[in-house]
Structure formats: C-alpha cells, structure tokens
Amino acid sequence: MKSAHVDPLFWKDKKVFLTGHTGFKGGWLSLWLASMGAKVTGYALAPNTTPNLFHVLAIDSMIEKSHIADIRDLAGLQKAMSMAKPDVVIHMAAQPLVRYSYVNPVETYATNVMGTVHVLDGTRTIESVRATVVVTTDKCYENKEWVWGYRENEPMGGYDPYSNSKGCAELVTAAYRQSYFSAPNSSNKIASARAGNVIGGGDWSEDRLIPDAIKAFEANKPLLIRNPIATRPWQHVLEPLSGYLILAQALFEQGSAFTSGWNFGPCDEDNRAVQEVVELVISNWGDGACWEKEGLEQPHEASLLKLDCTKARTQLGWIPKWSLETAIQKIVQWQKAFQAKENMQEVSLAQINHYLNAK
Numbered sequence: 001m002k003s004a005h006v007d008p009l010f011w012k013d014k015k016v017f018l019t020g021h022t023g024f025k026g027g028w029l030s031l032w033l034a035s036m037g038a039k040v041t042g043y044a045l046a047p048n049t050t051p052n053l054f055h056v057l058a059i060d061s062m063i064e065k066s067h068i069a070d071i072r073d074l075a076g077l078q079k080a081m082s083m084a085k086p087d088v089v090i091h092m093a094a095q096p097l098v099r100y101s102y103v104n105p106v107e108t109y110a111t112n113v114m115g116t117v118h119v120l121d122g123t124r125t126i127e128s129v130r131a132t133v134v135v136t137t138d139k140c141y142e143n144k145e146w147v148w149g150y151r152e153n154e155p156m157g158g159y160d161p162y163s164n165s166k167g168c169a170e171l172v173t174a175a176y177r178q179s180y181f182s183a184p185n186s187s188n189k190i191a192s193a194r195a196g197n198v199i200g201g202g203d204w205s206e207d208r209l210i211p212d213a214i215k216a217f218e219a220n221k222p223l224l225i226r227n228p229i230a231t232r233p234w235q236h237v238l239e240p241l242s243g244y245l246i247l248a249q250a251l252f253e254q255g256s257a258f259t260s261g262w263n264f265g266p267c268d269e270d271n272r273a274v275q276e277v278v279e280l281v282i283s284n285w286g287d288g289a290c291w292e293k294e295g296l297e298q299p300h301e302a303s304l305l306k307l308d309c310t311k312a313r314t315q316l317g318w319i320p321k322w323s324l325e326t327a328i329q330k331i332v333q334w335q336k337a338f339q340a341k342e343n344m345q346e347v348s349l350a351q352i353n354h355y356l357n358a359k
C-alpha cells in the first residue's frame, strides 16, 4: 500500500473538538491542526506543570476556543461540544501517569473511563460529528511479558489502575460503537488509537523518562532510573499524532472500514531498553550528563511491551518516519532552543515541517 500522509487540504477549516489540548500531546496537536487552518476547540484542565507547552506555544491564541474545564462534568462537556458543532472529535484528555494512578485510582478511573463515556455520549447527540478518535495506549493490552508485539485483536487488560482504565476506555469505545454507531447510515465513525511511549520536546510531566532526564541534566545531577532494562516502544510525539490525523481523515472520508482499534508504534528496532534511550539522550546532551540506578523498591510496571503495527501500515498506509536517534536529537534540540529562549512556536513548526518532509 502507498504510504499515507497528513493532508493539510483535508484539515483546512475542519472543526475539531480536541480534549486534552493543555497537555503535551495536545499542545503539539493543537499547533499542528491550527497550522493547517483547522478550527480547534480545546477542552481540558488548566496545565499542571510550570513550564508547560500550552503557555510556551501560546496555544490559546492559535485555536478558536479553549475551555478550561473537567471532562467529569457531563453537562459542561456536552454544552462545549454542542457549541463547537465539530466535524471531528479527538479525545486525548486523561490522567496518564502509572505511578500517580497507584495513589489516585478513583480519580484515574473517573477521568479515563467516565470521561470517555461522557465524550462518546456527546458525539451521540451532536449530529455534526463524522469521525471520532479515542486515544488510549499500548498499556491497554493484557501484558504477557512476551517478546512479540500486541495485535489489535488481543485481550484488553492492564495491571495498574492507569493501564487498566485505558483497557476499560477501549471497552467503552467498542460498546458505544456497537450500540449506537454500527448502522451503515450512522454518520459518526469511531476508532481508538493505541500509541507507544511518546517522547518529544516540551513534556514536563512528572515520572516520565525524558522529562526526568532533562530536569536532572539541567540541574547538573545524575538521572535516577527505576528499571534500566525495561523495554518500551519509544516514538516521537509527531508519529502517533500523524496516525491520529490520518485515521480521523480515513474515518471521515471512507467510514466503516476504519472503525476499530489501531496500534501506532515504532519500528521493531526502536523497542529499546530504558538504559539505551538514556545513553542516547546523554550523548546528545553532553555537559557531563549521567545516570544512576534508583535504589528504592518500585510499584509494578511491565518490563516488556511492544506493539505490532502491521494493521496501520497495511490498511492505513501509516508508517513511522523518525528513528529513535532522530527523535532524541529533535528533543535535545527543542529543549536547548527553549533554554536559549528562542521562539518555540517557530522551532516546533519547523520540526513538524521536517517530520512531514522526512521519507
């Protein structure tokens, strides 16, 4: 199959309702959509880190409307959705951290499961919606600690509250699709997207490898690593975002053939151990950066996790473009530009253009 590309002509003037626009992935996606002329309405809580991509990229000034509000508030969410009259809904708002979810399981389930119910219920009553993408994660699968990549038809699971809440969000999505949107004449087509470990410039979240590394290196301290041999499917943030955009367009234009779950992960060789990733960051960062193993006992996290992305490659034409080496160079370049107080909208748009032009 020919490889698919994000199509700016499709996105121009499309009304997009994007939850989670104040977050890391949401910031990049808002910028990308706005740069193509899409009319984005964002819905999310206020950013909870300083600095944060929402402010650094001045997302507020680039999109049509920004609601700072809670997806657990059904009435508020549905009012915002009906005002926006979106063509496309991309649902990314979530409590996305594994360790935080151990301490705050109720909040995690309320946000990730009932939040998804609220968004999908909104799309049930708003006639304008033609395509909905629900963003979950590679961690939604029942993890068997095996070397093979998970395929889309494997059982949902999740050991910890975060992973499990995303497995539940997948089940909610499947139930809504079957119950309300399966008729051939149903105008809204729904799919879910399961991405790997996403990395990129402008992530300041707690308890994530790259943000922790940058914070440690900026402070001239060693990075403490919990589990250096754990492997993950690492990918630059623009990779899954391109997958979500290509998927939404396919749902909008071609409908039913695409209403299912989709994996968006890196090439096989970019499923790497944490230690290898950190050493790549260190060699790009320079300045005496180093790491040490954290001694404290940690809550359970999967050791082996890999996605099989054959379906996205063969049916959507989506393929990853940047190797892990390129992704890490881009992150270090972005963070150093931020330190140097460069115009981060320009730096980020240049990275998007570079990504689009990569073969």
Ligand SMILES: NC(=O)c1ccc[n+]([C@@H]2O[C@H](COP(=O)([O-])OP(=O)(O)OC[C@H]3O[C@@H](n4cnc5c(N)ncnc54)[C@H](O)[C@@H]3O)[C@@H](O)[C@H]2O)c1
Pocket (backbone or CB within 6 Å): 019, 020, 021, 022, 023, 024, 025, 026, 043, 044, 045, 046, 047, 069, 070, 071, 072, 091, 092, 093, 094, 095, 096, 111, 115, 135, 136, 137, 138, 195, 196, 197, 198, 199, 205
């Ligand atoms: N970053 C990754 O490695 C990764 C990997 C796979 C999947 N994902 C998924 O991608 C999505 C975005 O993740 P991210 O990395 O940008 O996380 P993030 O923490 O940077 O952003 C989360 C967003 O959700 C919003 N949010 C959280 N609780 C909310 C609530 N109750 N009401 C309204 N908004 C709320 C936040 O305000 C923020 O805008 C999530 O669904 C996450 O599970 C992330």
